[in-house]
Amino acid sequence: MSALDVSAFPRDFAWGAATAAYQIEGGWNMEGKGPSIWDTFCHAKGKVFEDQTGDVACNSYQLWQEDLKCVQRLGLSHHRLSMSWSRLLPDGTTSHVNLKGVEYYNKVIDDLIACNVTPMVTLYHFDLPQALQDCGGWKSTEIADIFESYARFCFQTYGDRVKLWTTLNEPYICAKLGHEDGIFAPGIKEPGTSAYLAGHNMLRAHTKAWHCYNSHFRHLQGGKVSLNLNTDWAEPLDPGCLQDVAATERYMAFSLGWFACPVFCTGDYPESMRAKIEAGSLELGYGPRLPRFSKDEPSPLGTADFFALNYYTTRKVKDLKGACKSGELSFIRDQSAEAVIDPSWPISGVHWLAVVPDGLRKLLKHINDTYTSLPIYITESGFSQIGPVQIEDDDRCHFYQKTLQEVGKAVSQDGVNVKGYFAWSLLDNFEWADGFSVRFGLFHVDFSTPELKRTIYRSGREYAAVISKHRTQTKSKTV
Ligand code: GBH
Secondary structure, three states, X not given: OOOOOHHHOOOOOEEEEEOOHHHHOOOOOHHHOOOEHHHHHHHOOOOOHHXXXXXOOOOHHHHHHHHHHHHHHHOOOEEXXXXXXXXXXXXXXXXXXXXXXXXXXXXXXXHHHHOOOEEEEEEEOOOOEHHHHOXXXXXXXXXXXXXXXXXXXXXXXXXXXXXXXXXXXXXXXXXXXXXXXXOOOOOOOOOOOHHHHHHHHHHHHHHHHHHHHHHHOHHHHOOEEEEEEEOOEEEEOOOOOHHHXXXXXXXXXXXXXXXXXXXXXXXXXXXXXXXXXXXXXXXXXXXXXXXXXXXXXXXXXXXXXXXXEEOOOEEEEEEOOOOOOOOOOOHHXXXXXXXXXXXXOOEOOOOOOXXXXXXXXXXXXXXXXXXXXXXXXXXXXXXXXXOOOOOOOHHHHHXXXXXXXXXXXXXXXXXXXXXXXEEEOOEOOOOHHHOOOOOOOXXXXXXXXXXXXXXXXXXXXXXXXHHHHHHHHHHHHXX
């Protein structure tokens, strides 16, 4: 990464790394924590690679000091973490608060601030309290108010120190993988229906949480609230084929637009998305499936103070052309687009992650042109190595170098207001359905011994060097 031109990045650029509670904390039933849907999902056999679980993960619940050393070694200005809802509120409601959990995040936040690191806190990164799943989870209408109470509790408890909040991480993944494909917790496989309902209630929950902050905390605490949206960048397989062009627009509408349009554009779902879904319903004899936002509730429009983007990869898209027209309801039938990987793109250690750094630049410009001129934080971007562990992880170094170069171009050449970059991830961790078989860390974690020793990869050393170079350059400009 040493060749990277850091002068493209603004002086106050946020250099961060990211983690998520279930992926690192462990302590799944320690000191009063209630179970989450990921505890349940992993404990049921056959869901996760080799039936691995996040019961211990990186044991960050007990080894936080080790993580803090990693943060300091990188010289981060910002660090993104998520809170485990059921560690704070074991049954998901404020009727019972787990003080040990409150203490844990107090310590994490205080330590970060003492080290001059600004925390960015995500309230929900896939780990719904099991007690709430038992009442219908994201499919239930009531979940939005319950989430608002949880959010209020966190703003009250930590908002004196936390000024950057995101409510929900990747509602797309939670809805699609959790409620359509069933490959993420809660493992619901109800194609063509539940994902839209879950997504809708997540948007309602986010909206209520943002309004809660806006009305009751913003004037006292002065922070900002958003939600983390993920999408691939997509381009037509055959740019000369009108159907492929339309399919590409649909692909983007069904991923980014699904959540970004209500929050940043119109207060409602993309028209193309609703039209396709309702056409499918007619064909198959179903009622409406994409919910409508009620006039009796606040609109999602305008409920974000910045744009938080998780970007990993790009796809070429072609029209399904009726290939999927027979039979059953499904998200993919509605979307009617097929996404493929261009064989010329290098692949990473996971099959879905093709390395396309300039896709990020194009996506940033697209967001800036289509959705918002608000500042954009890239809240996740990362690479998993191929094959056995290599501490000298040259592929990952190359990935970060190229990716940061593209971010620099988005800023300096396209005029996109990118405020920060969070590498996914600080540590090798529990990679959901892939368990510990996939490593995204800037630090290696030795999962074979109870010490769970953290060792910096070359990519971590080089990322630290980039941050320090940027710091030195911007300092010398001020004097
Ligand atoms: C992020 O999601 C998550 O926020 C983060 O927690 C996670 O560690 C990181 O990705 C790395 O995966 O093709 O069936 O194997 C990004 C969205 C969700 C995209 C899972 C890839 C794989 C599904 N990712 N998906 S599959």
